[in-house]
Amino acid sequence: MDVMRKVSARHSFTVLFHEKPFAGVNGSGKHNNWSLATNTGVNLLSPGKTPMKNLQFLTFFINTIKAVYKHEELIRATIASASNDHRLGANEAPPAIISVFIGSQLTNVLDELEKVTDGKLSPQEKTDLKLNVVGKIPEVILDNTDRNRTSPFAFTGNKFELRAVGSTANCANPMTVLNAIVADQLIEFKQEVDSLIKDKKLKKDEAIFNVLREYIKDSKKIRFEGDGYGDAWEKEAKKRGLSNNKTTPTALKAKVSKQTLELFERLNIMSKVESEARYEIEVEEYAMRIQIEGRLLGDIARNHVIPTAIKYQNTLIENVQGLKEIYGKDFKKIAKEQMNIIESISEHIEKINAGITDMTDARKKANNEKNAEKTAAAYCDNVKPFFDIIRYHCDKLELLVDDEIWPLTKYRELLFTR
Structure with missing residues (x-):
């Protein structure tokens, strides 16, 4: 954006960055590519070549989906602006309903993982799981997971893309929120796994699989592989209990909801006063x-x-x-x-x-x-x-x-x- 402003000024132009300046003509926005890496550069959202590597992948993959499901209204709030309201759902941008697209192969993987029985895994179940589910993930390639351009939050091989950010927007807002909700979710995940290991005497792998299975069930409503532009999706999303905040004033309210205020305070990102001040500035x-x-x-x-x-x-x-x-x-x-x-x-x-x-x-x-x-x-x-x-x-x-x-x-x- 800085380069575009400088180049335009040299040619006596001004770049507006308006998301939808002309009705009936495609507007513009940003795709924010997001992943997680260790301090040694290992991408935690990249499928590996061994079962254990893929258990690591599944852990961060599923936790991200759960975080998005839990805070979908807050994510919608981070992309809200007067001009982006014109673009969302306008046939070149995702709708105002936040959903997650992961592709058919990974959907099958999660469906198989969901079927795993409760409690401890038998040796046979553990073997089957590693061979039939975790061992197959390396077959997933980027081209198989990036087919749906109507999805606001899509997995594309080794990263997620938040595709609903407006062209006028500073990416820091949605990225801060995405980092925060995933961090909070991972803390909760660790506590649940530790509890199963301590109270149920499960082994680490078994505890992880049990928690992940419940997360898959809990967050299933946010996953959507179809056409995000159709009226059918609006009706289906309503049945699933997903929000559809089409205007900025409605969407921004999520920034001062009890859940959001507690999230930012819990992670020492912003106090209640700071959150409310930013909300007032935006409205x-x-x-x-x-x-x-x-x-x-x-x-x-x-x-x-x-x-x-x-x-x-x-x-x-x-x-x-x-x-x-x-x-x-x-x-x-x-x-x-x-x-x-x-x-x-x-x-x-x-x-x-x-x-x-x-x-x-x-x-x-x-x-x-x-x-x-x-x-x-x-x-x-x-x-x-x-x-x-x-x-x-x-x-x-x-x-x-x-x-x-x-x-x-x-x-x-x-x-x-x-």
């Missing part, structure tokens, strides 16, 4: 961004779009008056299309003006809210909906008004003009 930033966009939209519509439409409308009126002078009472038949365009322009101008007036009133009410959270919610629910209404009628005028006098750059000019 305030959201409201200010929507406010600025609303003001800008009103300015463009009233000072550029409407005057140009009226100018073209006057040209058409002059044309109709000329036809009336020539053809007399028969002019309506000859000037029918021009008169239809004149009426259409008036209708769109009326809708734009009414939309801007209503949007301004909603903005004033939002500004009178007592706290930042309510202000952000008001901007999201009551101000932002007018953007689409105003935009729709501006786009219609763009198609009606003479191209020679239209003051703004059109899509085809942005995409194809050299």
